[in-house]
Amino acid sequence: MKNYISILKKSKLFAGVGDDEISSMLSCLGARLFTYKKGEYVFRQGEHINDIAVTLEGRLHVQKDDYWGNRSILAEITVGELFGEAYVSPEGSTLINDVVAIEDSAVIFFDVRRVITTCPSACRFHSIVVQNMFFAISEKNRKLVQKIVHISKRTTREKLISYLSEEAKSQNSASFTIPFNRQQLADFLSVDRSAMSNELCKMRDDGLIEFKKNSFKLLQ
Amino acid sequence: MKNYISILKKSKLFAGVGDDEISSMLSCLGARLFTYKKGEYVFRQGEHINDIAVTLEGRLHVQKDDYWGNRSILAEITVGELFGEAYVSPEGSTLINDVVAIEDSAVIFFDVRRVITTCPSACRFHSIVVQNMFFAISEKNRKLVQKIVHISKRTTREKLISYLSEEAKSQNSASFTIPFNRQQLADFLSVDRSAMSNELCKMRDDGLIEFKKNSFKLLQ
DNA sequence: CACTTTCTGTTGTAAAAACAACCGATTTGT
DNA sequence: ACAAATCGGTTGTTTTTACAACAGAAAGTG
Numbered sequence: 222m223k224n225y226i227s228i229l230k231k232s233k234l235f236a237g238v239g240d241d242e243i244s245s246m247l248s249c250l251g252a253r254l255f256t257y258k259k260g261e262y263v264f265r266q267g268e269h270i271n272d273i274a275v276t277l278e279g280r281l282h283v284q285k286d287d288y289w290g291n292r293s294i295l296a297e298i299t300v301g302e303l304f305g306e307a308y309v310s311p312e313g314s315t316l317i318n319d320v321v322a323i324e325d326s327a328v329i330f331f332d333v334r335r336v337i338t339t340c341p342s343a344c345r346f347h348s349i350v351v352q353n354m355f356f357a358i359s360e361k362n363r364k365l366v367q368k369i370v371h372i373s374k375r376t377t378r379e380k381l382i383s384y385l386s387e388e389a390k391s392q393n394s395a396s397f398t399i400p401f402n403r404q405q406l407a408d409f410l411s412v413d414r415s416a417m418s419n420e421l422c423k424m425r426d427d428g429l430i431e432f433k434k435n436s437f438k439l440l441q
Numbered sequence: 442m443k444n445y446i447s448i449l450k451k452s453k454l455f456a457g458v459g460d461d462e463i464s465s466m467l468s469c470l471g472a473r474l475f476t477y478k479k480g481e482y483v484f485r486q487g488e489h490i491n492d493i494a495v496t497l498e499g500r501l502h503v504q505k506d507d508y509w510g511n512r513s514i515l516a517e518i519t520v521g522e523l524f525g526e527a528y529v530s531p532e533g534s535t536l537i538n539d540v541v542a543i544e545d546s547a548v549i550f551f552d553v554r555r556v557i558t559t560c561p562s563a564c565r566f567h568s569i570v571v572q573n574m575f576f577a578i579s580e581k582n583r584k585l586v587q588k589i590v591h592i593s594k595r596t597t598r599e600k601l602i603s604y605l606s607e608e609a610k611s612q613n614s615a616s617f618t619i620p621f622n623r624q625q626l627a628d629f630l631s632v633d634r635s636a637m638s639n640e641l642c643k644m645r646d647d648g649l650i651e652f653k654k655n656s657f658k659l660l661q
Numbered sequence: 662c663a664c665t666t667t668c669t670g671t672t673g674t675a676a677a678a679a680c681a682a683c684c685g686a687t688t689t690g691t
Numbered sequence: 692a693c694a695a696a697t698c699g700g701t702t703g704t705t706t707t708t709a710c711a712a713c714a715g716a717a718a719g720t721g
Contacts, residue, residue: 307582362527
């Protein structure tokens with residue numbers, strides 16, 4: 222556990238909290254650590270959860286497979302990111318998607334009730350954690366809206382332009398890499414892979430973009 | 442202002458807080474009331490906001506129009522619902538969509554900084570409000586994911602089935618009404634109105650559904 | 662290194678959607 | 692009540708997508 226404190230310190234949940242405080246909060250928040258091999262499920266659709274989680278190692282995908290096997294990737298979760306917080310509710314709603322490790326990963330879980338109910342006597346940093354959690358879910362909300370903006374576009378080309386433009390913007394450069402391979406990008410944008418691959422090549426032929434593997438460059 | 446307390450009491454933000462406490466918190470939270478005529482903008486894309494808001498009367502749409510005039514409706518906000526909370530962030534992000542009154546509406550604004558920083562001396566109900574806000578944004582998050590599930594479907598028919606099934610489920614009946622007219626439903630599902638209208642009629646002819654205006658019934 | 666698996670691009674076909682244009686019904690405003 | 696505006700359905704055409712099948716490139720494995 223010890224060696225993960227530095228990662229937690231940089232995580233969104235514990236931003237602004239010192240090493241010692243984090244250590245002392247871990248038991249207070251009911252922290253438990255688990256590891257997952259690539260391909261293993263962290264959460265499954267329909268489960269009822271009482272935990273929020275932070276990725277300490279690896280990478281996860283929030284995804285949903287429908288009855289016919291079409292996969293939709295809702296979000297990617299990297300090291301230090303929070304997840305599960307959207308299922309905190311008084312009614313106790315169940316998960317509507319899976320969370321899967323796409324690399325070997327380590328995840329730490331916290332009892333959500335202990336997180337949101339700030340014990341009056343307890344650690345003075347607790348309220349910072351609550352605020353952090355709030356910022357995190359707020360940010361996730363914006364990301365979901367941004368994703369909706371992409372997939373709301375009518376054609377594959379428009380979806381790609383919308384997504385790639387945003388990546389360029391957030392990485393502050395016309396040259397950037399994306400965290401998806403082709404199949405994953407297609408699943409993220411909700412289009413057919415081969416059709417998307419085809420469209421990417423047409424866009425390259427039209428002089429709009431250059432790419433090689435997951436490195437892209439927007440032209441003009 | 443007085444007559445709105447009963448509405449606020451039923452709102453998600455003040456759930457579990459008594460009338461008197463709400464009254465006394467209003468000034469503490471920097472409450473301000475505004476009214477909007479149908480069609481007027483409450484928030485505009487690009488604005489920087491420091492408030493969260495609760496609808497007291499009427500109905501709003503969170504929507505986005507792209508460069509070519511295609512409108513995407515991201516969410517509908519009814520009386521008692523909270524909005525703006527997704528733009529609470531340490532970095533102070535700007536709005537990426539518009540919020541428009543689709544009926545004559547009344548909205549109350551609260552200074553978000555005063556909401557999330559619980560003054561040590563202050564009202565004991567403040568922490569309830571913070572938790573409520575958390576639940577509210579958490580629920581909104583789930584709604585966004587649900588919307589993504591709908592529009593990730595490949596065909597218009599699948600999108601319609603996905604959406605209508607969920608409405609039936611959440612209204613606990615195979616017969617239900619939806620809060621959209623045809624154009625709005627098309628904008629919500631990111632499809633062309635006429636194509637959608639066409640598909641709805643085909644589904645009716647196939648014996649899947651019945652409908653009249655915004656009343657629907659799922660068959661079988 | 663050979664072998665397997667995964668990834669990416671390519672092509673053709675069938676299905677579906679977008680788009681445009683139109684009309685009748687309904688609703689709204691005065 | 693009447694004119695104007697909005698709404699919902701219909702049709703035909705064009706564009707786009709999904710789907711399937713395949714092949715070369717790249718990456719992983721023993």
